[in-house]
Amino acid sequence: xxxxxxxxxxxxxxxxxxxxxxxxxxxxxxxxxxxxxxxxxxxxxxxxxxxxxxxxxxxxxxxxxxxxxxxxxxxxxxxxxxxxxxxxxxxxxxxxxxxxxxxxxxxxxxxxxxxxxxxxxxxxxxxxxxxxxxxxxxxxxxxxxxxxxxxxxxxxxxxxxxxxxxxxxxxxxxxxxxxxxxxxxxxxxxxxxxxxxxxxxxxxxxxxxxxxxxxxxxxxxxxxxxxxxxxxxxxxxxxxxxxxxxxxxxxxxxxxxxxxxxxxxxxxxxxxxxxxxxxxx
Amino acid sequence: xxxxxxxxxxxxxxxxxxxxxxxxxxxxxxxxxxxxxxxxxxxxxxxxxxxxxxxxxxxxxxxxxxxxxxxxxxxxxxxxxxxxxxxxxxxxxxxxxxxxxxxxxxxxxxxxxxxxxxxxxxxxxxxxxxxxxxxxxxxxxxxxxxxxxxxxxxxxxxxxxxxxxxxxxxxxxxxxxxxxxxxxxxxxxxxxxxxxxxxxxxxxxxxxxxxxxxxxxxxxxxxxxxxxxxxxxxxxxxxxxxxxxxxxxxxxxxxxxxxxxxxxxxxxxxxxxxxxxxxxxxxxxxxxxxxxxxxxxxxxxxxxxxxxxxxxxxxxxxxxxxxxxxxxxxxxxxxxxxxxxxxxx
Numbered sequence: 001x002x003x004x005x006x007x008x009x010x011x012x013x014x015x016x017x018x019x020x021x022x023x024x025x026x027x028x029x030x031x032x033x034x035x036x037x038x039x040x041x042x043x044x045x046x047x048x049x050x051x052x053x054x055x056x057x058x059x060x061x062x063x064x065x066x067x068x069x070x071x072x073x074x075x076x077x078x079x080x081x082x083x084x085x086x087x088x089x090x091x092x093x094x095x096x097x098x099x100x101x102x103x104x105x106x107x108x109x110x111x112x113x114x115x116x117x118x119x120x121x122x123x124x125x126x127x128x129x130x131x132x133x134x135x136x137x138x139x140x141x142x143x144x145x146x147x148x149x150x151x152x153x154x155x156x157x158x159x160x161x162x163x164x165x166x167x168x169x170x171x172x173x174x175x176x177x178x179x180x181x182x183x184x185x186x187x188x189x190x191x192x193x194x195x196x197x198x199x200x201x202x203x204x205x206x207x208x209x210x211x212x213x214x215x216x217x218x219x220x221x222x223x224x225x226x227x228x229x230x231x232x233x234x235x236x237x238x239x240x241x242x243x244x245x246x247x248x249x250x251x252x253x254x255x256x257x258x259x260x261x262x263x264x265x266x267x268x269x270x271x272x273x274x275x276x277x278x279x280x281x
Numbered sequence: 282x283x284x285x286x287x288x289x290x291x292x293x294x295x296x297x298x299x300x301x302x303x304x305x306x307x308x309x310x311x312x313x314x315x316x317x318x319x320x321x322x323x324x325x326x327x328x329x330x331x332x333x334x335x336x337x338x339x340x341x342x343x344x345x346x347x348x349x350x351x352x353x354x355x356x357x358x359x360x361x362x363x364x365x366x367x368x369x370x371x372x373x374x375x376x377x378x379x380x381x382x383x384x385x386x387x388x389x390x391x392x393x394x395x396x397x398x399x400x401x402x403x404x405x406x407x408x409x410x411x412x413x414x415x416x417x418x419x420x421x422x423x424x425x426x427x428x429x430x431x432x433x434x435x436x437x438x439x440x441x442x443x444x445x446x447x448x449x450x451x452x453x454x455x456x457x458x459x460x461x462x463x464x465x466x467x468x469x470x471x472x473x474x475x476x477x478x479x480x481x482x483x484x485x486x487x488x489x490x491x492x493x494x495x496x497x498x499x500x501x502x503x504x505x506x507x508x509x510x511x512x513x514x515x516x517x518x519x520x521x522x523x524x525x526x527x528x529x530x531x532x533x534x535x536x537x538x539x540x541x542x543x544x545x546x547x548x549x550x551x552x553x554x555x556x557x558x559x560x561x562x563x564x565x566x567x568x569x570x571x572x573x574x575x576x577x578x579x580x581x582x583x584x585x586x587x588x589x590x591x592x593x594x595x596x597x598x599x600x601x602x603x604x605x606x607x608x609x610x611x612x613x614x615x616x617x618x619x620x621x622x623x624x625x626x
Contacts, residue, residue: 164363167330170350171357172428173380182376186367 030244037238045238054223055243059250061135061219062203065142066196069150074192077151078184081158099148106144107212110137133214141209146199153198157191158184193258197251204247282306283327283432283466288336290322297322297488299336304432304481306341309458309465311479311496313472313511318485320468324434327466329353341431351380356425360437362417364409370420371405377428385429395423398460399453415446419453426461435467439474451477472512476500484508504626509548515595516549520625527623532591534567537621544625553622554596556585557615567618569594578603587616 037045045051080092098106114121114131124131131137161184169179207221215222220243228236282305289298297319304310312320325331327338329350337346345353357363365373374396378386387395396402399419404412409420418438425433438454439447455478458465469475475482476496483493484507492499492508503509509517521528522540527547534547571589583603587594594616 162361162363164359164361165365167325167328167350168357168359168363168424169365169376170330171328171353171355171430171434172377172424173351174377175351176349178380183365 033237034241034244036233037241041234041238042241045242050218050223051220051239051242054218054220054239055246057135057138057217058204058220058243059246061138061142062146062200064139065146065203066150066200068139068143069147069199070192070196073147073151073195074154077154077195078158078180080151081155082163095148095151097148098145103145103206103208104212107141107209110141110144110209110213114140131213133216135214135217137213138210138217138219141213142203142206145206145209146203149202150195150199153195154188154192157188157195160191161187190258193254197254201247201251204243282339282341282464283310284339284342285323285327286337286339288323288326288338289334290319290326290331291334292322295319295488297326300490302483302490302493304464304466306464307462309455309467309478309480311475311482312466312468312485313470313475313482314485315470315511317487319488320470320485321436323485324357324436324466324468327353327432328355328357328434354431356428356430356433358418358421358425358433358435358438360440362414362421362441364412364417364420364424366410368409369405370401370407370409370412373409373420374424374427376424381428387427387429392423392427395426398457399423413446414442415450418442418446418450422453422457426457426463430463432464432466435465437469438467439469439471454478472500484511486511502624502626503548506546506548506626509546509624509626514548514550514624516551516554516592518547518592519545520547522625527625529591532569534591534618534623535565535620536623536625537619540625546626548624548626549594549618549622550624551584551595551597553619554587554594555617556587556596556598556602557617563617565620567620567623569616569618570613571616572613576603587614589616 080088080095111132112118114124114137116122116125121131129136131140165183165187166179169183170176174182205221207225210219211222211225218226220239224236224239224243227239283303285300285302287299287301289296289300300323312323314320322331326333327340329345329348333346337344339345340353340355365376368376374392381387393402396405399422401416401419401423404416404420409417412420418441422438435454439450442450451474454465454467457463458478465478467475467478479496481494482496482499484491484499486507492504499508500512503512503514506517518529520534522544525536525539527534527536527540529547569589569591571587571594573585574588574593575586577584577586581600583598583600585596585598585603587596596616
């Protein structure tokens with residue numbers, strides 16, 4: 001009865017139409033792109049060394065961007081989740097800046113800072129670090145655009161862990177570091193994994209900032225753009241389909257890893273006596 | 282033993298303290314107070330979780346004011362249990378053992394004994410997320426006691442439990458206190474829990490201690506209108522005192538003892554008021570005439586509100602008495618208050 005009444009509600013139909021419209025809006029162009037290339041075209045793209053290299057470079061640089069975000073973003077996300085301090089709102093806005101700024105501007109900004117006109121640029125060049133037209137440059141801009149996604153996701157993950165768990169751990173003698181590794185990290189790793197996926201996904205799809213900093217070596221989005229401008233839609237689509245497939249396989253694998261562990265955590269109770277117990281300490 | 286000296290915590294819009302308090306070694310001490318009075322802040326300050334603004338905290342004669350929580354030798358049990366959800370029951374319980382000094386580390390047998398005492402020995406390998414509320418609180422208690430803390434801090438340990446289980450855990454807490462001899466410092470807003478578990482108490486109101494002492498002493502002799510109402514005395518009135526009598530809205534009330542020095546109030550426990558349908562003959566008791574304006578049935582007992590010319594009193598009645606007066610609302614009755622039922626402060 002309740003279900004019937006719900007179906008009569010105009011809001012239900014508006015929600016349903018909205019759901020179908022949004023799904024179609026996202027899926028139709030992608031499906032079209034998947035249906036367009038021939039098997040022959042896909043095979044040729046796979047056999048093309050440049051395509052393989054660009055997709056490999058995209059995965060490599062995005063992986064590095066995710067790893068750097070993990071290393072520098074995790075402690076920062078923890079700080080934002082656990083501490084209240086003056087100017088916290090401002091710092092959170094700064095973290096979100098790369099999401100809002102048009103990405104070619106990010107590329108220009110990075111080049112401005114790291115070029116030989118700037119003292120910082122000269123300093124890193126003297127240290128042997130080159131940004132313009134290098135893999136390092138690509139990793140720098142990909143980290144720049146991916147970092148906010150990692151930090152925000154992991155911050156939410158840390159916030160979801162009750163502070164009382166850490167308090168109890170410390171009252172039992174565990175130091176701050178021990179508590180982080182034995183309590184916080186095991187409970188937050190799933191959000192970290194999701195953060196890494198989001199960060200890497202954002203980095204793989206980055207085009208605007210990369211094309212300013214490094215047209216060569218060519219990452220997959222730049223190669224797709226080049227094929228499109230030089231040869232047209234027919235030549236760019238197979239590369240795009242391949243890139244999407246590789247990314248999908250990777251992300252589905254990571255999702256499976258995270259959900260498998262979640263179901264392990266909810267395993268059915270097994271009654272066992274103290275005599276069978278292994279003492280962890 | 283816990284000693285607090287001029288303990289002060291300043292937070293935006295709230296100040297706790299300055300508080301001076303001593304909890305004796307092996308004592309079961311209860312911090313009582315309504316929500317927002319600062320009880321949990323005090324507990325967290327002792328645990329080292331919350332930084333204090335001024336003052337000092339000593340545990341077993343050692344100044345721990347600047348020590349991190351892990352070096353204070355305390356255990357905490359929260360109302361929401363705070364079990365580590367990714368660890369099994371036994372891993373929760375043995376979590377802190379690796380940090381214990383060898384001399385203080387309890388044996389495997391001792392842990393097994395504690396688990397058996399609390400009735401969770403069959404749950405050792407269980408996932409803590411599958412336990413009931415009572416089981417979770419038992420695990421939390423054993424976990425906190427497993428590291429042999431000098432002081433066990435209990436933050437409303439019974440408030441998240443069902444009524445029946447609450448009584449079981451109350452008894453368990455009492456027996457654990459007796460068995461381990463650990464100093465218990467418990468926070469609660471429930472005076473009945475405090476009476477059952479505590480030996481001494483401090484009543485907190487708005488960040489200040491209103492009264493410290495034995496539970497029965499506070500119950501019988503509250504020193505302020507706040508404490509009186511908090512321990513369940515609804516009949517608290519401002520009064521004047523003359524010639525060993527209390528003057529309540531022009532009515533003379535006999536007292537058994539001279540009023541307290543600088544007394545301004547009287548309090549009458551609801552169970553000390555007797556109700557009669559007809560005039561009393563005992564000249565020693567205080568007699569007032571009034572009308573029943575409300576009755577509330579609480580099952581085993583009842584509460585009745587009587588409006589007199591002096592004040593409006595609440596009295597508690599047995600079930601039998603309650604049935605007698607239940608249907609005579611607005612009827613005129615005589616209330617008797619024995620002089621020793623009037624407390625002054």
